[in-house]
Amino acid sequence: xxxxxxxxxxxxxxxxxxxxxxxxxxxxxxxxxxxxxxxxxxxxxxxxxxxxxxxxxxxxxxxxxxxxxxxxxxxxxxxxxxxxxxxxxxxxxxxxxxxxxxxxxxxxxxxxxxxxxxxxxxxxxxxxxxxxxxxxxxxxxxxxxxxxxxxxxxxxxxxxxxxxxxxxxx
Amino acid sequence: xxxxxxxxxxxxxxxxxxxxxxxxxxxxxxxxxxxxxxxxxxxxxxxxxxxxxxxxxxxxxxxxxxxxxxxxxxxxxxxxxxxxxxxxxxxxxxxxxxxxxxxxxxxxxxxxxxxxxxxxxxxxxxxxxxxxxxxxxxxxxxxxxxxxxxxxxxxxxxxxxxxxxxxxxxxxxxxxxxxxxxxxxxxxxxxxxxxxxxxxxxx
Numbered sequence: 001x002x003x004x005x006x007x008x009x010x011x012x013x014x015x016x017x018x019x020x021x022x023x024x025x026x027x028x029x030x031x032x033x034x035x036x037x038x039x040x041x042x043x044x045x046x047x048x049x050x051x052x053x054x055x056x057x058x059x060x061x062x063x064x065x066x067x068x069x070x071x072x073x074x075x076x077x078x079x080x081x082x083x084x085x086x087x088x089x090x091x092x093x094x095x096x097x098x099x100x101x102x103x104x105x106x107x108x109x110x111x112x113x114x115x116x117x118x119x120x121x122x123x124x125x126x127x128x129x130x131x132x133x134x135x136x137x138x139x140x141x142x143x144x145x146x147x148x149x150x151x152x153x154x155x156x157x158x159x160x161x162x163x164x165x166x167x168x169x170x
Numbered sequence: 171x172x173x174x175x176x177x178x179x180x181x182x183x184x185x186x187x188x189x190x191x192x193x194x195x196x197x198x199x200x201x202x203x204x205x206x207x208x209x210x211x212x213x214x215x216x217x218x219x220x221x222x223x224x225x226x227x228x229x230x231x232x233x234x235x236x237x238x239x240x241x242x243x244x245x246x247x248x249x250x251x252x253x254x255x256x257x258x259x260x261x262x263x264x265x266x267x268x269x270x271x272x273x274x275x276x277x278x279x280x281x282x283x284x285x286x287x288x289x290x291x292x293x294x295x296x297x298x299x300x301x302x303x304x305x306x307x308x309x310x311x312x313x314x315x316x317x318x319x320x321x322x323x324x325x326x327x328x329x330x331x332x333x334x335x336x337x338x339x340x341x342x343x344x345x346x347x348x349x350x351x352x353x354x355x356x357x358x359x360x361x362x363x364x365x366x367x368x369x370x371x372x373x
Contacts, residue, residue: 057358
């Protein structure tokens, strides 16, 4: 037999082996496991040592693990009540937490308002001071009029000069 | 699977679906019914992964609590049972990760001290012997399973003790079906090899 069909047969055999149910204790025996398969697969197992080893491994594992299922733990009769009680307790804990946050906010509200007002006053004063300081700085930077520099002639200055001339020469 | 069993399974899933819908609308009775239906299997799955009865009960409670508070996010694309076993496995692994050390005994087997307390009468002495034999066998099994990674052990328990299909295991553990098959195959080989060695060493 060539390798390829043999490999396919092995795959099909292992697939079928995996599909066997571990429900009954007797199925842990290699003979019983093989008995659950059809004739061609049993024939394959006779000639394939690897697949026989797989059957052996499965039967050994099931036999050993059967001890776990023998000792399967049963839930106690009040388990459901315990779970529902825990759910209710958790729910009221969540509710309390929610309420707790709201109550804290309400209790702290006057203090928060006072704090906000204080911050507003302080902030406003500071802004005003900053503005005043800025204005003063700008005023300082404005050029000072000099006695020795001619000032630009403005219509107002001309009027003043014209009046003075008439007064000087009536 | 037989057609009748198939039919029963389908009807059970449909009932679960209906109960889940009701529970999602905060119907506690519906959730209580779901707990009643699935508690035995959640115990069995957790019992296969953990070893201590108190742990199993606590984990089972934790699983149902988690399920209740996450139920609104469960879209029913998978079966409720699969989703529940997924939570179970994750909770068990979390606990094992936290502990890092595997507890070796089931509390149900009684501690050795408890077993010694049976020594008062002849009848009790027999019971104590029985208990210590069971204890010994369980420890032997635990030593045998110690050669497996936690994930492989879980797969074996789900497959060989709980009768899950490869597809179900793949869904619960969130891995590929072929990976499940390969890992199961290797895990069995490892157990067989270990047993062979122990027998050869006369243990």
